Amino acid sequence: MSHVLRLFVENALQAGGQIVLSDNSVHYISKVMRGRIGTIIRLFNGKDGEWQSKIVQIERRQVVLQIEENLRPQTICPDIELAFAPVKRARQEFIVEKATELGVRNMQIVNTKFSNQKPARSERLQTIIIEAAEQTERMDLPSIAEIIDLKDWLSNFPANRVLIFCDESGTETTQVLPTLQKQSGSKFSVLIGPEGGFCEQERELVAQTPGALAVSLGPRILRSDTAALAVLTLVQAVCGDW
Amino acid sequence: MSHVLRLFVENALQAGGQIVLSDNSVHYISKVMRGRIGTIIRLFNGKDGEWQSKIVQIERRQVVLQIEENLRPQTICPDIELAFAPVKRARQEFIVEKATELGVRNMQIVNTKFSNQKPARSERLQTIIIEAAEQTERMDLPSIAEIIDLKDWLSNFPANRVLIFCDESGTETTQVLPTLQKQSGSKFSVLIGPEGGFCEQERELVAQTPGALAVSLGPRILRSDTAALAVLTLVQAVCGDW
Numbered sequence: 001m002s003h004v005l006r007l008f009v010e011n012a013l014q015a016g017g018q019i020v021l022s023d024n025s026v027h028y029i030s031k032v033m034r035g036r037i038g039t040i041i042r043l044f045n046g047k048d049g050e051w052q053s054k055i056v057q058i059e060r061r062q063v064v065l066q067i068e069e070n071l072r073p074q075t076i077c078p079d080i081e082l083a084f085a086p087v088k089r090a091r092q093e094f095i096v097e098k099a100t101e102l103g104v105r106n107m108q109i110v111n112t113k114f115s116n117q118k119p120a121r122s123e124r125l126q127t128i129i130i131e132a133a134e135q136t137e138r139m140d141l142p143s144i145a146e147i148i149d150l151k152d153w154l155s156n157f158p159a160n161r162v163l164i165f166c167d168e169s170g171t172e173t174t175q176v177l178p179t180l181q182k183q184s185g186s187k188f189s190v191l192i193g194p195e196g197g198f199c200e201q202e203r204e205l206v207a208q209t210p211g212a213l214a215v216s217l218g219p220r221i222l223r224s225d226t227a228a229l230a231v232l233t234l235v236q237a238v239c240g241d242w
Numbered sequence: 243m244s245h246v247l248r249l250f251v252e253n254a255l256q257a258g259g260q261i262v263l264s265d266n267s268v269h270y271i272s273k274v275m276r277g278r279i280g281t282i283i284r285l286f287n288g289k290d291g292e293w294q295s296k297i298v299q300i301e302r303r304q305v306v307l308q309i310e311e312n313l314r315p316q317t318i319c320p321d322i323e324l325a326f327a328p329v330k331r332a333r334q335e336f337i338v339e340k341a342t343e344l345g346v347r348n349m350q351i352v353n354t355k356f357s358n359q360k361p362a363r364s365e366r367l368q369t370i371i372i373e374a375a376e377q378t379e380r381m382d383l384p385s386i387a388e389i390i391d392l393k394d395w396l397s398n399f400p401a402n403r404v405l406i407f408c409d410e411s412g413t414e415t416t417q418v419l420p421t422l423q424k425q426s427g428s429k430f431s432v433l434i435g436p437e438g439g440f441c442e443q444e445r446e447l448v449a450q451t452p453g454a455l456a457v458s459l460g461p462r463i464l465r466s467d468t469a470a471l472a473v474l475t476l477v478q479a480v481c482g483d484w
Contacts (some may be wrong), residue, residue, distance in 0.1 A: 229471050
């Protein structure tokens, strides 16, 4: 089924229902994907699972879909959060796309002392999230929360979560992986700093947070976007849903 | 030292030597990084380790550097190879940048049945490799080999290497990681297919290659660039130099 067009919609999905699309997806369906009457489209809305639908009407500005049958039940990604400081726009977009593919449940943008970039526009990030979710076959969309100060985020950090952050003097991955494995079933937050790293005070605040686990990602210096992907990969591989 | 400008040069590096730069790096040093006489620049050439140098002459089209002292001995990244099929140009460039940061020793572009993109220009990829190596503090540059057919690459695959490839029906990461750990010290090749995946015949050829190890990267479908990074992360974290 993976070659069948897959679309996120806001509408409720249930057997026998019809959906009228009149947004950007009309162009995408008719021009890019060359949809015709009878073309099968898979739909998901983050709540009702995945459904097969069929185009029953197609006009210049409107497409009508007939919902046919449920293909997969609703699922939700593991409770893994990614908190990241704003980096350059292209790299920020990249982090959001990859975190969606890697199956995080939510994202939080945090402001740090050495952050010298603004968060990307939230509509733009939402578009990236939807495209990545469609592509990667996930059933839910990750949420993405507006920027807050790192210290506020830390001071409200829930006691039942593991906070993973990167630090050159942290534990080597060969040691961290067994530690993570023992915490399988826990909830994880991955914190990634800006390109300039955390300031000394921030580093102390992070390290003192209950549940904090510093991980070293080897002898080379990774850009923020690379570090984000690497840590999410390790968490998913050892105690996520991989 | 990480805030000190770091440059890859082709020249030999030895104490007391001088280097004359007259290429694009002159603009970068003088305009972007605002170098002046006396500015310290770290140099590496992939052979002689990392050296501290100082600007002793700076003109519009030329910068002269005096080499002062050796900062770090030469090192080489672990013997991890990334073989990938050409994907869209931006994602191809991304794979090359990230593989350099993650510390692969060499890259090989492979042509597969479902590849519908051309390899990016090799000069462009070389520029990306150099920038990423400078940034990530590695001492060597990964090599990148011209495209060859997947079946030719496989038929010459060395008997002493582990071939890791992604497959939905492969082994789960929680099982693969201990397997990899036992092979610590081995040489690894990571093979990533195009967006359309391998054809049936290619999949059989890959699976039958001695040393082949199929890994499943979870319930979502990852783009080729994401899969490349994820597998490289796992190899480095478990049996590389992290």
